[in-house]
Amino acid sequence: MNIFYNQTGVGDVLMIQLTTNRPAEVETEKVNDVALIKDAETKEVVALNVFNASEFLKVEVDGQVELTEEVVKQVQDALDKNGVSLELEVDLSPKxxxxxxxxxxxxxxxxxxxxxxxxxxxxxxxxxxxxxxxxxxxxxxxxxxxxxxxxxxxxxxxxxxxxxxxxxxxxxxxxxxxxxxxxxxxxxxxxxxxxxxxxxx
CATH class of the missing domain: 2.40.50.140 (Nucleic acid-binding proteins)
Structure with missing residues (x-):
C-alpha cells in the first residue's frame, strides 16, 4: 500500500494505492467521502481516494505519506466512518x-x-x-x-x-x-x- 497527499496540487484528497498492478480498465464507486477504484474485470479494489482527508486524519507532508501503524489505523477508521466495508491488509516491513x-x-x-x-x-x-x-x-x-x-x-x-x-x-x-x-x-x-x-x- 502506498499513500500520497498533495494539498497544493490536488486538494484535500488522500490517494491510496493498494496494489502495484495496473488494470486495463477501471471503474469507480463513490461511498460518501471515499472513491473506490476497482479493476473493471475482477472487481478488486486497486486504489482509494479519501476526500476531505483532513477531517479523518492529520497529514503534514506533501508527497508520499510514511506508512505507520497509526496512519493505517486512521485510514481504516476513515473507511469505517464512511461505510466502506474494506479491511486493509498492509505490509509495514521496510521496502x-x-x-x-x-x-x-x-x-x-x-x-x-x-x-x-x-x-x-x-x-x-x-x-x-x-x-x-x-x-x-x-x-x-x-x-x-x-x-x-x-x-x-x-x-x-x-x-x-x-x-x-x-x-x-x-x-x-x-x-x-x-x-x-x-x-x-x-x-x-x-x-x-x-x-x-x-x-x-
Missing amino acids: FVIGYVEQKEKHPNADKLSICTVDVGSEKLQIVCGAPNVDAGQKVVVAKVGAVMPSGMIIKDAELRGVPSSGMICSAKELNLPNAPEEKGILVLPADSETGNAFTF
Whole structure:
C-alpha cells in the first residue's frame, strides 16, 4: 500500500494505492467521502481516494505519506466512518533493505544485463540488473516490490527480456543521495552492513 497527499496540487484528497498492478480498465464507486477504484474485470479494489482527508486524519507532508501503524489505523477508521466495508491488509516491513548478492549470472538474452540472486534477510530475490559494477559478494541497497523511488516510480514485479525480476538493486543517484556519482553503477555498501536491515536515507 502506498499513500500520497498533495494539498497544493490536488486538494484535500488522500490517494491510496493498494496494489502495484495496473488494470486495463477501471471503474469507480463513490461511498460518501471515499472513491473506490476497482479493476473493471475482477472487481478488486486497486486504489482509494479519501476526500476531505483532513477531517479523518492529520497529514503534514506533501508527497508520499510514511506508512505507520497509526496512519493505517486512521485510514481504516476513515473507511469505517464512511461505510466502506474494506479491511486493509498492509505490509509495514521496510521496502528499502540491505541485500547480499549471492550469485550473478549472465542474462541469456541481453549482453548488458545480469541475473542476480540477492539475500534480503527474510527471503531471496531474483533481480535482473543492468549495472556494470554489480558482482557476487557485494552488499547492496535493494528496493523491494512496492517501494516508491525518490523519482516517484513504484517498483513492481517485472520481466526483463524474458527473465522475471522482483525488485531493484539501486544506485546512489536513483536513491537521490547527496554527491551521487554521475557514472552508471550500483551503490556498493561496506562489507559489514547487516543483510536484511532497513536502508535509511
